[in-house]
Amino acid sequence: MESLKLKCIECGGTMDVDPSKKVLACPYCGSKQLMVDSDEVKIAEINANRDTKIQEIKTKNEVMIKFLDVIGKMDPYVILIISLFLMGIVVGILSEIFK
Numbered sequence: 001m002e003s004l005k006l007k008c009i010e011c012g013g014t015m016d017v018d019p020s021k022k023v024l025a026c027p028y029c030g031s032k033q034l035m036v037d038s039d040e041v042k043i044a045e046i047n048a049n050r051d052t053k054i055q056e057i058k059t060k061n062e063v064m065i066k067f068l069d070v071i072g073k074m075d076p077y078v079i080l081i082i083s084l085f086l087m088g089i090v091v092g093i094l095s096e097i098f099k
């Protein structure tokens, strides 16, 4: 799992967040920052949003995989005819542009 990153208040450097620790130390300027409850809430929110995004991407991928699965089960001859039909449309458009 990708670690969460926060910006240092002092220098703007990126700090890796260890959720198990209450105090963060900036690797650039060494300033220490206390993880308050609001930060934990924020982190939980960020993680929740990220999980939602991941779920959305997974759903989209599943739709794509099902689509490819349907095509894969189709008769190769039908796929060939559809491809030729689509190519015919493209060639038609191109010949309109370059006539």
Ligand SMILES: [Zn+2]
Pocket (backbone or CB within 6 Å): 008, 009, 010, 011, 012, 013, 026, 027, 028, 029, 030, 031
């Ligand atoms: Zn810093």
